[in-house]
Amino acid sequence: MVIRADIGVIGGSGLYSLLDNATEVEVTTPYGPPSDVITVGQIGSRSVAFLPRHGRDHRFAPHRIPYRANLWALRSLGVRQVLAPSAVGSLRPELGPGTLVIPDQLVDRTSGRAQTYYDTEGVVHVAFADPYCPTGRAAAVSTARSSGWDLADDGTLVVIEGPRFSTRAESRWFTANGWTIVGMTGFPESILARELALCYTSLSLVTDHDAGVEVGEGVSHEEVLSFFAANVTRMRSLVADVVTALPEERTCLCAHALDGLKLPFDLPE
Structure with a gap:
């Protein structure tokens, strides 16, 4: 039996219980294996593939x-819309x-990450x-608003290389440029999705104020993980609701x- 999905979710391990009647699927690609086994299941009438971004063991x-x-x-599994x-x-x-x-723009401050599929056999310039x-953004904004989230319905995500957090000077520079939030994984996910003609929507949960905004010792890994874990049930509900709100066509x-x-x-069908 060929297992297919039309919506993909790339996220953390707390989202595993998102899916009903889930089946694990191993997929091979020309770029090596993905972060982990992909789980395919149902949310309402929609078939969804879940991929743990950092791997199950992070x-x-x-x-x-x-x-x-x-x-x-x-994409090989049939996914055409991605929630992140x-x-x-x-x-x-x-x-x-x-x-x-729900950001509408991003700034790439990463370095050295492979960010295109079209780098060896012929150049392809994709609008970005x-x-x-x-x-996807409209569905996410509407769903979050009706669910009572404290919501920013636009903004600029600046993506840093990591795994370290920003210095205070970097953080203040980001703010001075008018940027809104800072993360480590939103790029190149977004451009690779575009290069495969996939829809890509970021659902960015603020877990802390960055180092240049708050007074104190700055951001800690433990603080981020703890806050996200405390809110994962609510985030899981939001993702499920956005999935059902996405149009099929x-x-x-x-x-x-x-x-x-x-x-x-050729791209995978």
Whole structure:
């Protein structure tokens, strides 16, 4: 039996119980194995594939995650829409822990990460002015608002290399540039999704104020994990609700990202 899914969720281990009637699926890709075995199951009438971004045992640091394999594996299973819940730091005093940010822009401050599929057999330039799916964002904003989240319905996510957190000077510089939140995994996930003509929507949960915003010793790994774990049940409900709110037919620009471009190889169907 061929197992397929039309929506992918890339997130943490606390989201495993998201799916009903789940089946584990191993997928091979030209870019090596994904972060872990993919779990496919149901949310209502929708078939969903869940992939733990860092691996089940959190063995992949942000700069070591096999991003290309992850997105390729999801598309291989039929996924065309991706939700990406993650923990982020806030760069603004008014956006405290517990705020949900649905960013509409990003800034890449990573280095050395493989961020394209089209780097050896032929160059392909994919438009990326608006990095997130407008349809996915609209569904997420509407769902979060009706569920009573403290919500920021736009904003700029700056993605840093990690695994270290920002210095105070870096954090203050990010804020001075007008950026909203800071994380470590939102890129290259988003551009790789676009290069595969997938819809990609970030669900960014603020777990802390970044070092340049708060007074004290700065952000700790324990603090981030503890806050996200305390809110994982609520995040799991949000993801499930957004899944059911996503339209089955895609009419957004993401679906047409590769139209008119000559690809050097075939993408998985």
